[in-house]
Structures are given as C-alpha cells and as structure tokens.
Amino acid sequence: MQILKDQQLTDNTWKFLPDDAELPDEPINITVSLRRWLQEQEILKKYPGKLGIRLNPTDSVESVPVSIKNVQLIEINFPVFTDGRGFSLAKILRTQFNYEGEIRAVGEFMLDQIYYLSRVGVDSFALENQENLPDAMAMFNEFSDSYQTSVN
Amino acid sequence: MYQYNDKDQTLINERVAQFRRQTERFLKGELTEDQFRTLRLMNGLYIQTHAPMLRVAIPYGLLNSKQVRKLAEIARKYDKGYCHFSTRQNVQYNWPKLEAVPDILEELASVQMHAIQTSGNCLRNTTSDHLAGVAPDELEDPRPYCEIIRQWSTFHPEFAYLPRKFKIAVSASKTDRAATQFHDIGVHLVQNDSGQIGFKILAGGGLGRTPIIGQVIKPYLEKQHLLSYLEAILRIYNLYGRRDNKYKARIKILVKETGVEKFTEMVNAEWEKIKHGMEVSLSRYESMKTHFAPHPYNAVANQDSSLDAALSKNSEFATWLKFNTTDHKIDGYRAVFASLKAPDSPPGDVTHQQLDAIANLADDYSFGEIRTTHRQNLVFADVEKSNLFTLWQKMKALKLTTPNIGTITDMICCPGLDFCSLANAGSIGIAKQINDTFDNLDYVHDLGEIKINISGCMNGCAHQSVGNIGILGVDKKGVEWYQITLGGSSENDASIGDRLGPAVAKEKVVTAVKTILDVYIQHRHQEEPFLNTVKRIGITPFREKVYANP
Numbered sequence: 257m258q259i260l261k262d263q264q265l266t267d268n269t270w271k272f273l274p275d276d277a278e279l280p281d282e283p284i285n286i287t288v289s290l291r292r293w294l295q296e297q298e299i300l301k302k303y304p305g306k307l308g309i310r311l312n313p314t315d316s317v318e319s320v321p322v323s324i325k326n327v328q329l330i331e332i333n334f335p336v337f338t339d340g341r342g343f344s345l346a347k348i349l350r351t352q353f354n355y356e357g358e359i360r361a362v363g364e365f366m367l368d369q370i371y372y373l374s375r376v377g378v379d380s381f382a383l384e385n386q387e388n389l390p391d392a393m394a395m396f397n398e399f400s401d402s403y404q405t406s407v408n
Numbered sequence: 409m410y411q412y413n414d415k416d417q418t419l420i421n422e423r424v425a426q427f428r429r430q431t432e433r434f435l436k437g438e439l440t441e442d443q444f445r446t447l448r449l450m451n452g453l454y455i456q457t458h459a460p461m462l463r464v465a466i467p468y469g470l471l472n473s474k475q476v477r478k479l480a481e482i483a484r485k486y487d488k489g490y491c492h493f494s495t496r497q498n499v500q501y502n503w504p505k506l507e508a509v510p511d512i513l514e515e516l517a518s519v520q521m522h523a524i525q526t527s528g529n530c531l532r533n534t535t536s537d538h539l540a541g542v543a544p545d546e547l548e549d550p551r552p553y554c555e556i557i558r559q560w561s562t563f564h565p566e567f568a569y570l571p572r573k574f575k576i577a578v579s580a581s582k583t584d585r586a587a588t589q590f591h592d593i594g595v596h597l598v599q600n601d602s603g604q605i606g607f608k609i610l611a612g613g614g615l616g617r618t619p620i621i622g623q624v625i626k627p628y629l630e631k632q633h634l635l636s637y638l639e640a641i642l643r644i645y646n647l648y649g650r651r652d653n654k655y656k657a658r659i660k661i662l663v664k665e666t667g668v669e670k671f672t673e674m675v676n677a678e679w680e681k682i683k684h685g686m687e688v689s690l691s692r693y694e695s696m697k698t699h700f701a702p703h704p705y706n707a708v709a710n711q712d713s714s715l716d717a718a719l720s721k722n723s724e725f726a727t728w729l730k731f732n733t734t735d736h737k738i739d740g741y742r743a744v745f746a747s748l749k750a751p752d753s754p755p756g757d758v759t760h761q762q763l764d765a766i767a768n769l770a771d772d773y774s775f776g777e778i779r780t781t782h783r784q785n786l787v788f789a790d791v792e793k794s795n796l797f798t799l800w801q802k803m804k805a806l807k808l809t810t811p812n813i814g815t816i817t818d819m820i821c822c823p824g825l826d827f828c829s830l831a832n833a834g835s836i837g838i839a840k841q842i843n844d845t846f847d848n849l850d851y852v853h854d855l856g857e858i859k860i861n862i863s864g865c866m867n868g869c870a871h872q873s874v875g876n877i878g879i880l881g882v883d884k885k886g887v888e889w890y891q892i893t894l895g896g897s898s899e900n901d902a903s904i905g906d907r908l909g910p911a912v913a914k915e916k917v918v919t920a921v922k923t924i925l926d927v928y929i930q931h932r933h934q935e936e937p938f939l940n941t942v943k944r945i946g947i948t949p950f951r952e953k954v955y956a957n958p
C-alpha cells in the first residue's frame with residue numbers, strides 16, 4: 257500500500273496491531289493503541305522492531321506521556337470524518353510536546369480535510385481508497401495563504 | 409468599513425474555486441451525500457423543503473451600497489427577486505439552484521462577500537451591535553475587534569469540525585444590543601480601574617432547545633490576548649465538547665456539565681500554554697481601526713432648523729422619527745431604521761427593487777453604508793438631521809417606514825412550515841395574523857416596547873425563548889399548536905421566558921396575545937414597559953385571563 261508522506265507517494269512500511277493481537281515474531285514496524293503502549297511498556301521495550309502509537313479521538317491529551325516524543329510515528333485515527341478532535345491532538349503534539357516525528361492521519365478522513373490537517377501538523381496520510389491518491393496530492397494547495405500560523 | 413487586501417481577496421477567490429470543485433465532484437458522484445452535506449454546510453448551503461437555501465455572511469452586519477446592489481442582482485438573477493435578512497445579521501436566499509451556487513459565490517466574491525462558515529459545525533459569522541461606531545453609550549467601536557476575530561476564525565484549520573456550531577458576539581456599549589449573553593462566547597469591551605480597555609469574556613450561552621445564559625469566565629482580559637484566549641476556549645471545546653448527542657453538543661452543555669469553575673480552570677490552563685506568541689500587537693489594532701475611522705461628518709449639522717419645522721407640520725413624520733430613529737454620537741445626526749416589518753410582507757424579507765433603492769439612499773444620505781440588525785431590520789446609521797424628512801419620504805415610497813421599531817409588530821419570525829423541513833407549525837401566518845389584528849398604530853404605540861418572537865419548532869431560530877412574548881410552534885398529532893412564553897429578554901437583563909400554560913390552537917393565538925396585552929394595560933404603572941410589568945406582577949395574572957375562557 258502507498259501513502260502520502262511530505263506530499264510524496266511512498267510505500268507504507270507500518271502496520272497497526274489491534275489490541276487483541278500478539279506481537280509479531282519478525283521485527284516489522286508496528287503501531288499500537290495508546291492504551292497498550294501505556295500498559296505493556298515492559299514487553300514492548302523488548303520488541304525488536306520499530307514502535308509507533310495510534311491515537312483515537314477519545315484518548316485524552318493528559319494521558320499522553322512526554323516520552324511519546326521518542327516514537328517515530330504517531331497515527332491519528334479518524335473513526336468518522338466529522339470528529340475534529342484529531343485536529344487539536346495533532347496541533348498539541350507539535351506545539352506542546354514538540355514532537356518532530358511523523359504524524360499520520362488514518363481512517364475515515366475526507367480528501368477535503370487534507371489541507372487543514374497538514375496545517376495542524378499532520379505530515380502523512382493513509383488513504384483507505386488508493387485510487388484517490390492522485391486527487392489527494394492536489395489538496396495541499398487548495399489555498400495559497402492563511403490567517404493563522406500553521407504548523408507545517 | 410474594512411476593505412479587503414490582496415490576501416483577503418485571494419482567499420475568497422480560492423474558496424469559490426474550491427467549492428466549485430466540491431460541487432462538481434458531488435454531482436459526478438465522487439463525494440457521498442454525507443461528505444457533501446458537511447462541505448456545503450460550511451459554505452452556507454442547506455437543502456430545504458423547496459430548494460437549497462444559501463446563507464451569505466454579513467460580517468458584524470455591515471454592508472456598503474455596492475454590496476447591497478449585488479445582493480439585489482443575485483435575488484433577480486438566481487432567486488425569485490427577494491431575499492431574507494436573518495437574526496444573525498446575515499442574508500438568506502431561499503430558491504437558488506444547487507448548480508448555480510458556485511456562480512453566486514463568484515458574484516459575491518467580486519464585492520468582497522462570501523458564504524464562508526455561515527452554517528455547519530464551525531466558527532460562524534461574528535455578530536455585533538448594529539449601532540457600532542455611532543451609539544452614544546459605547547466605550548469604543550467594537551468593529552475593529554470583530555474584524556480581527558473574523559480573520560482569525562476564517563478557515564481556522566483546527567476548529568472546522570467542532571462538536572456543534574459556534575457563535576461569537578461582541579458588544580462595546582452599556583446596552584447590549586448584540587445578545588452577547590446568548591452566544592457561545594460573548595465579548596464585552598470594558599475598561600479596567602486604570603482606564604485601560606480590555607475584554608470581559610462570557611462563555612456557554614446559547615438559545616435553541618436548551619436556552620442558557622452565558623457566564624463570565626474572564627472578568628478582564630488584556631487586549632493583546634484576545635485571540636489566544638478565544639483559541640484556548642475553542643480547543644477545550646473541540647476536545648471535550650460532547651459528540652455523542654447533537655442536542656447536547658453545544659458549549660453551553662459542556663460548561664453546564666463541567667461546572668463553570670472547572671471549565672474556566674481548563675481554559676486558563678490551556679491559555680497559559682499558548683498565550684505567548686499569539687499576541688495581537690497594538691499596531692495591528694491601530695491599523696485595523698483606520699478602516700473604521702469616523703465619517704467626515706458635517707460640523708454644523710446640529711444648526712439645522714428644518715427638522716423642527718417638518719416635525720411640527722407633519723405628525724406622521726414625527727411619529728416615524730420617534731419610533732424609527734435613534735440618537736447618534738454626533739449632535740446633528742440620527743441613526744435611521746428601515747423597517748422590514750411592513751404589515752403585508754414576511755418579517756425580514758426584502759425585494760430586489762427595495763435593495764437597489766436602499767443602496768441609492770445609503771449613497772445619498774448615509775456615507776454609502778447600511779447595517780443589518782439581529783431583529784431583522786436595516787439601519788442607515790449616519791443621517792444628517794436636515795436630510796431626515798427627505799429620506800423619510802423616499803423610504804415611505806419603498807414601504808420601509810412602518811413606524812414600528814421595537815413595538816409589537818416588529819416581530820422576529822422564522823420561515824416556519826412554509827419553507828423549513830424541520831418545522832412543526834407555521835410562523836409567518838401567525839405574524840400575519842398579529843399584523844392584521846394590531847393594525848391600529850395608536851394602540852401599538854401606546855403599548856410601547858414589546859418584543860414578540862415566533863419560531864416554528866424547538867430549534868428556536870427566531871429566539872422565541874428570549875421574546876418578551878415568545879410563540880413556539882408545536883405539533884400535536886399533525887395539528888399546529890403554539891406554546892406561549894412571557895418575560896424573556898436578550899438584553900442586559902437577559903432572561904428566559906416562562907411558560908404561560910398549555911399550548912393554544914392556531915386560531916386562538918392572537919386572542920391570547922390580545923388578552924395578555926389587556927392584562928398589561930390594566931396593570932402597568934404609567935410608562936412602565938411590558939417586560940417590567942411582567943417581571944413585577946409575575947405570570948399568574950396573565951395565565952388566569954388567557955385560560956379563563958377555554
């Protein structure tokens with residue numbers, strides 16, 4: 257599967273591990289839920305592959321530890337496109353946690369949200385429908401200016 | 409007034425292009441109904457009983473004559489020749505074609521207008537006092553602050569998918585003419601002990617199904633922190649506002665359920681993290697103020713004697729002047745209301761011919777500007793005394809001089825069953841009955857200030873819960889009934905009306921109103937306004953009389 261990263265098509269090298277799935281034997285790159293990440297620190301530390309975190313809209317910012325800074329990938333999940341909490345989560349990660357790694361939008365977000373998402377600090381996009389990738393590329397330039405400061 | 413710079417113009421042009429692409433993708437089936445609904449709502453486009461409805465933004469209610477002519481042209485070309493001014497100082501078209509909306513937006517953009525964020529769960533048009541800049545009781549002109557808020561809220565990337573819509577109102581005067589206590593955020597310009605101007609911030613007010621009065625969460629905010637404080641409130645709301653039930657999703661419910669103290673703490677904690685780096689500089693304020701500099705008023709306007717002569721000769725003119733004009737900061741000028749509440753037309757409606765003529769009158773008599781009010785009238789804010797008689801004559805020919813501002817026939821009324829798919833009952837019909845019944849002007853004037861608000865359902869678009877007399881359409885087994893409330897107000901003495909009793913049948917509404925007025929006349933002390941009498945004697949005497957003869 258391909259994703260958009262820094263406005264370029266790139267192969268996806270990450271996989272989300274559901275909470276009820278065992279850690280894989282081979283060291284692939286995985287993301288886990290915040291809950292798992294917090295609860296299974298010791299086990300996860302020993303995992304030989306790369307680890308990232310997937311945040312959901314219901315994950316409260318207070319429960320996100322400062323150490324999140326060190327992960328390579330934070331996915332922000334959009335279970336429905338109308339739930340805008342992910343926009344604030346991304347902004348807070350960038351401006352208050354000073355997170356510099358990759359923030360990836362996953363789930364049901366719309367192409368038409370890509371521009372605003374990129375402005376609050378999301379820098380990669382995993383589209384459910386790969387056919388939309390070309391259209392998605394055009395979304396970064398919907399506006400040439402803005403009234404607020406942007407994170408990107 | 410504010411004039412767009414290149415950046416403002418580029419942004420709205422790009423918005424038109426974006427919406428055109430979105431409409432085309434929808435028509436080709438590339439966007440789902442759900443997706444397009446969200447996108448079109450963020451551009452003021454509803455799909456209604458008869459046709460789409462397009463809501464166009466009028467930032468803080470200020471228009472110039474060129475814009476008014478464009479509104480007229482759009483009504484002619486794309487609609488049925490008229491449009492409707494709303495209770496949020498905006499304007500609505502009831503019959504545009506979906507395919508034509510991008511073209512309408514392009515026309516609007518050519519006169520620095522748009523429909524951005526006029527509906528949907530986002531930051532809406534900022535509203536203000538329709539007498540801003542001319543009111544004798546104001547601390548400072550609120551409009552430069554409104555424009556700064558408008559820019560901050562426009563295309564704000566973080567707050568476009570809020571739990572629910574979000575409205576900000578700004579007031580700078582002793583009398584609150586912007587209903588700030590019933591907004592998600594109310595901003596009041598205030599002066600601190602050392603004479604500095606800053607803001608008092610209210611949050612959690614709102615109308616609709618659960619009307620709630622906003623509470624002060626920051627008694628004094630230093631000027632430079634305006635935007636960071638608003639941003640902090642919005643972020644807390646975006647993260648913690650309820651998304652499980654759309655009737656509980658407004659910030660008013662978050663404030664209520666969290667408790668105002670805890671809510672304030674959360675906002676303040678967030679604000680501490682973000683306030684540095686988001687300051688609005690004094691020079692930005694100062695340069696914004698130059699856009700709203702006072703007009704070149706005639707220094708000898710107060711020496712006019714023609715007005716007194718006209719007044720003594722023409723009692724109809726004198727009555728109009730008393731009811732439909734108000735004091736101006738500058739001696740020798742008055743602000744003039746154009747009543748959109750003529751007896752034979754739906755409240756707030758205006759035709760394209762009227763609009764064109766209004767634009768000309770604004771050019772000739774009021775520095776080319778017009779304002780809209782949240783009670784759905786228009787204002788020529790800067791009319792010289794010596795011009796009042798001529799202006800009155802010209803407005804009379806346009807049916808804009810019904811001398812009823814602030815009176816019982818100056819009703820707020822939603823579109824109701826005639827246009828709205830959510831309605832339980834008609835509201836325009838009730839307004840018409842009230843007009844037909846109370847057609848004796850002496851009687852209406854004797855009653856003085858009474859605000860009647862009529863909504864066709866619980867959503868409360870016409871603010872019935874804060875009407876001195878509120879009338880709410882309810883559906884009883886497919887029949888239209890009306891719930892009456894008394895004693896509501898959206899001004900300084902903000903209050904939510906009390907239920908009079910069981911709903912009344914359609915044909916009994918006007919009789920009930922008549923009875924309520926009789927009780928008032930019987931109990932009032934001299935010039936005591938209706939609202940004060942209701943507050944003094946309570947609702948019981950009214951209830952007893954209205955339900956005496958079932």
Ligand code: HEM
Pocket residue numbers: 454456461492493494495496500572573590614615616617658821822823824827828829830867868869870
């Ligand atoms: C004809 C179609 C219309 C529809 C379908 C409609 C629908 C709604 C709905 C569903 C709400 C409730 C939202 C909530 O409580 O969160 C609402 C609120 C409101 N509507 Fe309308 N409306 C219409 C026309 C109008 C018009 C013509 C006006 C102006 C006179 C208006 C002014 C308002 C206002 C001011 C509110 C906000 C009340 C508040 O602060 O909660 N609406 N509308």
Ligand code: SF4
Pocket residue numbers: 822823824825828829830831832863864865866867868869870
């Ligand atoms: S109050 Fe109800 S009936 Fe009236 S316009 Fe609003 S939604 Fe429609």
